[in-house]
Amino acid sequence: MVSLAEAALRGQGMIPQGALALAAVSGGADSTALVLALDALREKMGFRLEAAHVEHGIRGRDSLEDARFVGELCDRLGVRLSVKSVDAPKEARESGGGLEDAARRVRYDAFRIIAKERGADRIALAHHREDQAETVLLHMIRGGGVSGLEGMRAVRGMYIRPLLDVEPSLLRGALREIGQPWREDATNADPSQPRAMLRHQAMPLFRRVNPAASRALARMAALASRDNDYMDALALAFLDEAFARTAYGAFIEGLYDLHAAVASRALRLTARRLGLEPWESRHIESMLGLRSGEAANLPRGWTAKRVAGRMHALAPEDSRRAFSYDPAMIGVEPADGKGFGDGLLVQTAPRALLDQAAWRARKPGDWWTPFGSRGRQLVSDALINRKIDEPFRACVPMLAIGSEILWAVGVGASERLRVESGADMDDYVMLSWRGCAPWSIA
Numbered sequence: 350m351v352s353l354a355e356a357a358l359r360g361q362g363m364i365p366q367g368a369l370a371l372a373a374v375s376g377g378a379d380s381t382a383l384v385l386a387l388d389a390l391r392e393k394m395g396f397r398l399e400a401a402h403v404e405h406g407i408r409g410r411d412s413l414e415d416a417r418f419v420g421e422l423c424d425r426l427g428v429r430l431s432v433k434s435v436d437a438p439k440e441a442r443e444s445g446g447g448l449e450d451a452a453r454r455v456r457y458d459a460f461r462i463i464a465k466e467r468g469a470d471r472i473a474l475a476h477h478r479e480d481q482a483e484t485v486l487l488h489m490i491r492g493g494g495v496s497g498l499e500g501m502r503a504v505r506g507m508y509i510r511p512l513l514d515v516e517p518s519l520l521r522g523a524l525r526e527i528g529q530p531w532r533e534d535a536t537n538a539d540p541s542q543p544r545a546m547l548r549h550q551a552m553p554l555f556r557r558v559n560p561a562a563s564r565a566l567a568r569m570a571a572l573a574s575r576d577n578d579y580m581d582a583l584a585l586a587f588l589d590e591a592f593a594r595t596a597y598g599a600f601i602e603g604l605y606d607l608h609a610a611v612a613s614r615a616l617r618l619t620a621r622r623l624g625l626e627p628w629e630s631r632h633i634e635s636m637l638g639l640r641s642g643e644a645a646n647l648p649r650g651w652t653a654k655r656v657a658g659r660m661h662a663l664a665p666e667d668s669r670r671a672f673s674y675d676p677a678m679i680g681v682e683p684a685d686g687k688g689f690g691d692g693l694l695v696q697t698a699p700r701a702l703l704d705q706a707a708w709r710a711r712k713p714g715d716w717w718t719p720f721g722s723r724g725r726q727l728v729s730d731a732l733i734n735r736k737i738d739e740p741f742r743a744c745v746p747m748l749a750i751g752s753e754i755l756w757a758v759g760v761g762a763s764e765r766l767r768v769e770s771g772a773d774m775d776d777y778v779m780l781s782w783r784g785c786a787p788w789s790i791a
Contacts, residue, residue, distance in 0.1 A: 350523040351386050354515075359394075361509075363473075364509065368397070370472075372400045373400075374400045374419050375419070375475075377534055381529060384423070403432075403456045406439075407437055440454060460472050476510045479548070480517075481500045485570050496617065499573040583611050584614035598669070613634075616660075617633065651664060678784035679780055679783065682779045684768075686774040692720055694759060696756050701776070706749060709746075709749055715747070715749065715753075716753060718765065737760060744788070756780070
């Protein structure tokens with residue numbers, strides 16, 4: 350058992366020398382084996398070891414006995430233990446989901462809190478090959494797509510799983526061999542829980558077809574992980590060029606020109622870039638199925654809106670950033686009279702007007718006299734007529750004097766900025782927009 354754990358730790362560089370690893374210990378056979386293996390290796394491999402135990406508020410006295418057992422085990426090993434109590438049933442009620450998923454969420458939250466408090470570099474989890482097989486099956490029956498087939502990663506961020514390719518029977522055999530007891534969690538046998546159903550009903554049937562079903566599912570997960578890495582790399586390369594944050598959230602340029610296999614991954618990665626919980630497959634498919642002008646609701650009050658090949662991710666109204674003008678985005682040079690700009694990204698303006706003007710976002714009631722016309726027009730109408738994406742309309746930088754707009758970057762300029770024949774160019778400057786202007790009609 351220790352040799353297999355060491356091979357995994359070294360093979361994937363799971364714990365750097367001198368780092369602090371936090372072993373998640375429930376008291377069950379798997380986590381007991383994990384902390385014993387790490388304890389046996391910490392001096393040899395040069396890392397520090399502490400443990401964390403989470404009490405879920407589910408099993409009453411049995412939970413307290415688990416905590417006592419883990420405390421005594423860690424005392425004997427000389428491993429510092431941190432204990433946190435959480436309320437998984439409350440989380441399940443508030444989220445409307447199952448108890449198993451709620452317990453997982455609050456457990457991981459507690460691990461992150463303990464790791465931050467203790468300055469841990471890694472959190473070691475005791476998942477084994479059977480857990481991996483069950484995870485793959487759960488993702489399959491929930492329709493998780495190819496990305497779900499990879500199950501759990503041996504290393505993901507600060508989480509490591511040194512026993513992920515080890516059969517649980519080996520772990521229990523090792524504990525019996527040294528006379529080390531463990532705690533049994535009765536909820537693991539609860540037939541109403543999805544994992545218990547798979548473990549006690551589905552997996553025995555699979556083994557009748559293939560005695561090595563767990564190994565086969567773990568191998569499939571490894572192959573899916575390899576393929577996912579390649580596909581994710583394609584999606585990341587695309588997002589590096591096409592993704593941009595905005596005051597309202599973000600947009601992805603050209604998303605709907607991609608093959609759906611890459612586009613779906615780009616959307617999953619977009620949620621991560623925005624710091625959001627992963628979007629489920631149904632949300633991804635809903636976004637991919639949008640026609641231009643259509644919108645889809647996303648979790649936490651977010652909305653997706655498609656305009657042609659572009660997808661906008663809009664944050665809830667109360668969490669959008671206010672317009673902010675960065676002076677570095679505007680270049681100001683003396684006008685030389687050789688050209689007056691295109692009225693979109695480059696524009697000549699009188700110095701006297703600039704002294705009165707300010708940069709801001711559009712406001713209700715803003716108006717202008719579009720270049721080449723004589724009558725007033727609401728700027729909001731101009732943005733609609735020129736087919737500026739609705740989410741972009743609050744992002745267009747505007748040079749304004751009161752409610753009058755002199756220049757809407759990327760959209761057009763006012764007749765007031767016309768340079769009359771014979772004008773003294775010393776009275777003018779050339780303005781150029783140096784920032785991103787995806788809304789530009791140029």
